[in-house]
Amino acid sequence: MSKTPQDIFDFASVSDECVKCAKCVPVCTIHRVNADEVTSPRGFLDLLGAYQRGKLDLDKNAKDIFESCFLCTACVEVCPKSLPTDMVIEQVRSDIAKKFGIAWYKKAFFLLLRHRWMNDLAFKLGWVFQTCGFKIKADIDSMNSRFSIPMLKVDRLLPSFKKTSFLNSHPENISNGGKRKVAIFIGCLANYNYKNVGDGLLEILEHLEIDAFLAKSQKCCSAPAYFTGDFDTVDNNAKFNIKYFESFSSDVEAIIIPEATCSAMFKIDYEHYFHDQPEWKARAIAIKEKIYMATEWLQNHTHLEQLLASKKKNTKIVTYHDPCHAKKMQGIYEEPRNLISKNYNIVEMSDPNSCCGFGGVTMQSEKYHFAKAAGLPKAAMIKETKADIVSAECSACRMQINNSMGNKSKTIFKNPIELIAEALRN
Ligand code: SF4
Numbered sequence: 385m386s387k388t389p390q391d392i393f394d395f396a397s398v399s400d401e402c403v404k405c406a407k408c409v410p411v412c413t414i415h416r417v418n419a420d421e422v423t424s425p426r427g428f429l430d431l432l433g434a435y436q437r438g439k440l441d442l443d444k445n446a447k448d449i450f451e452s453c454f455l456c457t458a459c460v461e462v463c464p465k466s467l468p469t470d471m472v473i474e475q476v477r478s479d480i481a482k483k484f485g486i487a488w489y490k491k492a493f494f495l496l497l498r499h500r501w502m503n504d505l506a507f508k509l510g511w512v513f514q515t516c517g518f519k520i521k522a523d524i525d526s527m528n529s530r531f532s533i534p535m536l537k538v539d540r541l542l543p544s545f546k547k548t549s550f551l552n553s554h555p556e557n558i559s560n561g562g563k564r565k566v567a568i569f570i571g572c573l574a575n576y577n578y579k580n581v582g583d584g585l586l587e588i589l590e591h592l593e594i595d596a597f598l599a600k601s602q603k604c605c606s607a608p609a610y611f612t613g614d615f616d617t618v619d620n621n622a623k624f625n626i627k628y629f630e631s632f633s634s635d636v637e638a639i640i641i642p643e644a645t646c647s648a649m650f651k652i653d654y655e656h657y658f659h660d661q662p663e664w665k666a667r668a669i670a671i672k673e674k675i676y677m678a679t680e681w682l683q684n685h686t687h688l689e690q691l692l693a694s695k696k697k698n699t700k701i702v703t704y705h706d707p708c709h710a711k712k713m714q715g716i717y718e719e720p721r722n723l724i725s726k727n728y729n730i731v732e733m734s735d736p737n738s739c740c741g742f743g744g745v746t747m748q749s750e751k752y753h754f755a756k757a758a759g760l761p762k763a764a765m766i767k768e769t770k771a772d773i774v775s776a777e778c779s780a781c782r783m784q785i786n787n788s789m790g791n792k793s794k795t796i797f798k799n800p801i802e803l804i805a806e807a808l809r810n
Pocket residue numbers: 411412413414415424425428452453454455456457458459460469470
């Protein structure tokens with residue numbers, strides 16, 4: 385029987401349910417790079433149980449431990465009791481944020497995520513000044529810092545900025561015949577950094593003669609804030625997005641999202657976040673019926689697969705990485721493969737389901753050494769396939785995998801949407 389959020393957030397009872405079978409330990413991303421019992425799923429659960437019973441102080445050591453989970457859900461997938469380790473850690477991070485505060489640079493980042501105009505301005509300034517501090521690698525939408533400073537080493541690849549965001553590059557309503565219509569939620573990284581994803585999605589909809597509504601007032605889904613414990617930002621953005629989606633949802637068949645994390649946030653995490661706000665929880669549940677990952681909807685609700693089958697086969701080899709928020713959280717892994725395989729040769733890497741090691745804002749800043757270590761096995765298994773392209777429907781995975789593969793890799797990253805749009809052009 386599935387657990388209610390009230391059950392989930394009772395840390396002590398979740399902890400008591402753990403039978404210490406250790407099935408979760410070998411798949412745990414943090415345990416693989418920091419093999420210590422306290423940084424394993426059952427270790428986290430033990431500590432959370434002790435915390436709720438008042439036997440563990442939420443001190444700096446506990447904070448450090450609870451912030452080392454990648455929230456990859458690999459443990460949940462294999463746990464015979466389906467214990468929601470990721471969710472209880474997300475919840476305790478709110479207590480950590482309240483007790484210790486949130487670092488100034490994360491606060492500044494989350495403030496941007498609350499206000500699109502500020503985000504637009506900041507990213508525009510980023511585009512103007514990026515060449516001063518960074519060397520641009522336009523072919524992979526990335527850049528290297530010119531200087532080594534804390535958290536910004538010269539060998540670290542970061543996403544580069546675009547002159548104009550995806551949402552500011554197109555009209556709000558795009559007519560492709562008027563028979564069908566979907567809305568697009570693009571997500572922050574694809575909006576500002578990996579713009580080809582949204583452009584590709586518009587091309588695909590044009591081929592399918594489906595109108596597009598670019599939901600231009602959308603705010604960040606708030607996943608970066610949720611994973612960091614900044615629940616004020618989650619509350620603000622989630623309520624705004626739900627109200628906004630409700631305002632147009634009856635005019636569209638679906639709200640499609642070419643991003644695993646944003647999609648999982650809307651479909652799954654909003655409901656959990658609102659576990660103690662019944663009205664908002666009901667609204668989050670109602671709206672999720674319209675939310676789909678882009679490949680999920682295109683595969684199951686259009687004739688795209690047949691259309692692709694009529695196009696030329698490309699000789700390029702593609703290997704597909706399963707984002708944790710797609711396969712483990714939403715069960716989506718066949719759809720992108722079905723569509724890509726119509727025009728490309730897919731060679732599977734040895735463990736496509738293992739986490740890329742992105743881990744969120746804290747992991748990419750204060751705990752970058754863990755993210756770096758967790759990314760290396762993924763980069764090695766991609767290299768082994770000799771693929772021309774590694775694909776995943778997630779821009780956070782893209783940022784992490786690009787960095788893990790490094791500057792000299794011949795394999796480039798593309799979202800499946802970009803590959804499909806390229807296939808339709810031929
Ligand atoms: S969510 Fe991932 S990193 Fe965190 S405990 Fe589970 S397997 Fe380990």
